[in-house]
Amino acid sequence: MASLALIRAQVESRLPGALTIYTRSEREMLPSGIPAIDRETGGIPKSALTQICSLAGSSSGKTTLLLSLMAQTTRRGEFAALVDASDCFDPASAEASGVELSRVLWVRCGERPGVRSLEQAFKTADILVQNGGFGLIAVDLGNADERLVRKVPLTTWFRFARVVEKMPGALVFVTSAPAARSCAALTLQLDRGSARWEEEGALTHTQLLTGVDFTAEIVRSSTRKPVQSVRPKFIARSQWA
Amino acid sequence: MLFACLYIPDFPVQAALRNSDCNLAEQPAAILDGPESLLKVFAVNDAARRSGIDRGMTRLQAETCIGIVLRKRSPIQEESSQAVLVECAYGFSPRVESAAPGIVIADLTGTESLLGAPRQIGRALQRCAEQCGFIAKVGVASNPDTALHAASGMEGIAVIAPGKESVSLSRLPIEVLNPDASILDVLDSWGIRDFGALAGLPPISLVERLGQQGLILQRLARGEVQREIVPCEPPLSIQECIELEEAIDLLEPLAFVLNRLLEQATARLRARSLATDVIHVTLELEVHPDRQLKGSPCASVREPYERNLKLPVPTQDSKLLLKLLQLDLAQHPPKAPVKKITLVTDVALLRHTQTGLFEPLAPEPGQLEITLSRLNAVVGEKDAEGRLRVGAPEVLDSHAPDNFEVRPFRSLEPVTIHECLPSPQLALRIFRPPVSARVEVKQGNPAGVVFNGSKGKVLIAAGPWRSNGRWWNRREQWDREEWDVTLGGDTVAGIYRIFRDSLSGLWFVEGMYD
Numbered sequence: 001m002a003s004l005a006l007i008r009a010q011v012e013s014r015l016p017g018a019l020t021i022y023t024r025s026e027r028e029m030l031p032s033g034i035p036a037i038d039r040e041t042g043g044i045p046k047s048a049l050t051q052i053c054s055l056a057g058s059s060s061g062k063t064t065l066l067l068s069l070m071a072q073t074t075r076r077g078e079f080a081a082l083v084d085a086s087d088c089f090d091p092a093s094a095e096a097s098g099v100e101l102s103r104v105l106w107v108r109c110g111e112r113p114g115v116r117s118l119e120q121a122f123k124t125a126d127i128l129v130q131n132g133g134f135g136l137i138a139v140d141l142g143n144a145d146e147r148l149v150r151k152v153p154l155t156t157w158f159r160f161a162r163v164v165e166k167m168p169g170a171l172v173f174v175t176s177a178p179a180a181r182s183c184a185a186l187t188l189q190l191d192r193g194s195a196r197w198e199e200e201g202a203l204t205h206t207q208l209l210t211g212v213d214f215t216a217e218i219v220r221s222s223t224r225k226p227v228q229s230v231r232p233k234f235i236a237r238s239q240w241a
Numbered sequence: 242m243l244f245a246c247l248y249i250p251d252f253p254v255q256a257a258l259r260n261s262d263c264n265l266a267e268q269p270a271a272i273l274d275g276p277e278s279l280l281k282v283f284a285v286n287d288a289a290r291r292s293g294i295d296r297g298m299t300r301l302q303a304e305t306c307i308g309i310v311l312r313k314r315s316p317i318q319e320e321s322s323q324a325v326l327v328e329c330a331y332g333f334s335p336r337v338e339s340a341a342p343g344i345v346i347a348d349l350t351g352t353e354s355l356l357g358a359p360r361q362i363g364r365a366l367q368r369c370a371e372q373c374g375f376i377a378k379v380g381v382a383s384n385p386d387t388a389l390h391a392a393s394g395m396e397g398i399a400v401i402a403p404g405k406e407s408v409s410l411s412r413l414p415i416e417v418l419n420p421d422a423s424i425l426d427v428l429d430s431w432g433i434r435d436f437g438a439l440a441g442l443p444p445i446s447l448v449e450r451l452g453q454q455g456l457i458l459q460r461l462a463r464g465e466v467q468r469e470i471v472p473c474e475p476p477l478s479i480q481e482c483i484e485l486e487e488a489i490d491l492l493e494p495l496a497f498v499l500n501r502l503l504e505q506a507t508a509r510l511r512a513r514s515l516a517t518d519v520i521h522v523t524l525e526l527e528v529h530p531d532r533q534l535k536g537s538p539c540a541s542v543r544e545p546y547e548r549n550l551k552l553p554v555p556t557q558d559s560k561l562l563l564k565l566l567q568l569d570l571a572q573h574p575p576k577a578p579v580k581k582i583t584l585v586t587d588v589a590l591l592r593h594t595q596t597g598l599f600e601p602l603a604p605e606p607g608q609l610e611i612t613l614s615r616l617n618a619v620v621g622e623k624d625a626e627g628r629l630r631v632g633a634p635e636v637l638d639s640h641a642p643d644n645f646e647v648r649p650f651r652s653l654e655p656v657t658i659h660e661c662l663p664s665p666q667l668a669l670r671i672f673r674p675p676v677s678a679r680v681e682v683k684q685g686n687p688a689g690v691v692f693n694g695s696k697g698k699v700l701i702a703a704g705p706w707r708s709n710g711r712w713w714n715r716r717e718q719w720d721r722e723e724w725d726v727t728l729g730g731d732t733v734a735g736i737y738r739i740f741r742d743s744l745s746g747l748w749f750v751e752g753m754y755d
Contacts, residue, residue: 033661033662033665034665057735058733058734058735058736058737058753058755059734059735059736059753059754059755060755061755062755063668063669063670063755064665064666064667064668064755065665066668067665067666067668068665071661071662072661075659075660075661076601077600077601077657078601078602078603079602079603079604079652087624087673088670088671088672088673088752089634089671090643090668090669090670090671090752091634091635091636091645092636092643092645092669093666093667093668093669094634094668095636096666097662097665097666097668098659098661098662098666100657100659101633101634101635101636102633102635102648103633104633104634105631105632105633105650106631106632106633106634106647107616107620107630107631108620108624108630108631108647109620110620120619120620123619124616124619124620127612127615127616127619128612128616130612131604131608131609131612132604132608133602133603133604133605133608133609133652134602134604135601135602142670142755143670168602169602192734192735193736195701195727195736195754197701197703204686204702204703204704204705204724205703205704205705207701207702207703208703209667209703209725209736209754211667212667212736212754234664234665235664235665236664236665236666236667236668237664237665237666237667238666238667238754239666239667
């Protein structure tokens with residue numbers, strides 16, 4: 001035992017901390033504002049990369065979830081940055097969702113989704129991550145071509161994941177397909193929603209879209225082990241409902 | 242009473258070469274003035290004087306001196322240098338007189354307990370001037386004129402004790418008093434060549450021969466003149482200027498020069514405990530005469546090129562200002578090589594904030610400005626409709642569709658914490674501009690929508706929701722019928738908002754509920 005202690009002392013004198021077990025402090029979470037998702041994931045992890053994707057493509061609730069996250073951030077007095085790769089952010093919807101627009105830095109990339117706008121989105125995300133000070137940095141690649149997003153090298157995602165570890169805010173990518181793989185601390189996959197209509201089947205001018213039912217699946221989570229059978233469901237109500 | 246005089250020998254030379262790498266203590270330098278065809282030496286430094294260069298020589302004669310630095314006289318640089326000297330003196334006293342070019346007198350009465358002994362104050366004043374790029378002499382005395390004569394006639398720091406003015410000044414040459422040429426000739430003919438000789442003359446006889454002027458000169462030589470100084474107002478903006486020997490056509494070397502100007506400007510700001518939030522940069526461009534022809538694309542280059550920077554918070558950080566200027570000039574480069582730079586910084590009070598431990602996260606304002614400039618460089622400044630590409634969105638008070646504005650983003654918004662909505666609101670993902678569509682209408686209702694090359698069958702539709710506005714303005718008028726539809730199909734299945742433009746009769750897909 002004495003020789004073990006001696007060896008330990010000698011190693012530590014040359015390499016301080018070499019034999020110290022590094023314990024990662026528990027991650028701070030940003031509530032998503034959707035109780036069903038928060039219940040299963042605990043929220044969106046800060047200092048980590050989160051991916052919100054939808055294989056179904058349209059009407060899957062990814063924008064609703066993103067605006068809800070932005071509302072949670074800005075209403076707590078923090079600032080949110082949105083990198084909008086295809087200029088599809090609707091300020092009126094965001095305001096109705098409770099987002100404090102004066103606390104949002106909106107970066108509008110190219111008008112047409114393509115390689116150039118994707119490049120711009122990654123460049124601007126990089127600049128924003130380096131700046132720091134934002135409670136949430138969201139990169140919306142939801143309209144970008146799935147094939148282009150999949151071509152983004154894994155090293156890029158890895159670099160973002162490493163850089164954001166030192167940042168107190170959350171980094172969220174909204175994509176049409178899962179691309180960040182193991183670099184994402186949380187991957188949420190959303191399915192196509194089903195609309196709720198008031199007075200369904202009646203005359204068109206008496207019908208009203210009152211909301212949409214969405215379903216999320218936790219594909220990957222570094223904080224809690226994902227349970228395949230748990231698929232949190234939530235309702236997004238329309239402004240007029 | 243205690244006064245200090247800051248005296249800059251050969252002021253035009255030092256003012257012109259303050260921003261250059263020229264070592265004035267060793268390298269001969271001369272300033273030329275006059276019409277371009279007949280330039281003559283206007284001022285020289287000691288090194289040039291030792292080499293035989295003197296005022297009034299022609300340029301050709303001056304160029305015979307090996308290694309001489311020749312510059313044209315620059316009144317703007319002299320003005321800005323004088324302002325630097327005044328600010329230097331403001332660091333020691335609130336009452337400062339700008340007596341003449343290169344001469345500043347500060348009233349130091351009552352500052353001894355705060356700043357130390359007169360010699361210490363003089364040394365600090367000299368060091369301050371040296372930091373601003375001047376070789377200075379300082380005189381400290383009980384009256385302004387004695388301080389001035391001590392500074393101009395003696396070397397280094399001259400401190401004259403009260404009551405010993407006459408003795409201390411006695412060895413100074415009479416030229417230091419700067420009398421009229423006629424009086425100087427008379428005094429010279431009398432054999433009066435220094436202050437002591439003039440001070441020893443009988444006053445009544447002196448007045449009889451030279452008039453009141455002679456008596457004033459004698460009192461000055463004795464150090465007896467006690468006058469009030471005329472304080473000047475501190476400037477509301479700080480100006481730094483440099484005229485380049487050779488025009489600069491690349492941004493990188495230009496940044497070096499800008500860095501020097503900014504460092505000097507921020508040092509002046511720091512000396513007054515001030516900061517700046519607005520910077521005006523004027524670049525005078527070198528345009529060859531044959532490019533100034535009317536109608537040529539280079540005609541517009543003739544005007545000085547101006548760039549203005551506005552910061553959300555006042556700063557003294559020269560590196561931050563340089564980075565912002567670099568980014569701005571990279572986006573808007575001058576169209577010709579730069580031969581003269583004038584930098585004016587508006588002064589503002591420093592912002593003092595007490596941050597709390599529990600305050601929400603916010604970007605640092607100075608760093609944020611650099612980030613915003615970088616973002617602008619990546620995505621551009623404005624879109625086709627003139628809206629900013631980077632900023633904070635703002636919904637306008639109007640019923641017009643997709644009516645918003647993008648304001649400059651500021652991280653100094655007051656912190657207000659609100660309750661969040663209990664349940665999420667359905668969001669619309671806008672197609673900007675709206676996607677043109679072909680809609681099949683049956684019994685007045687949409688039955689099928691074709692857009693982006695795909696067809697979707699309308700499963701459920703709600704509408705039409707009619708809206709219009711700005712009917713009084715043809716260009717901004719809008720009139721439409723909106724529908725919320727659920728589309729079926731392989732590629733376009735989803736919930737969309739489509740609309741028919743009643744003015745053109747065309748259909749568009751405005752966005753997708755997502």
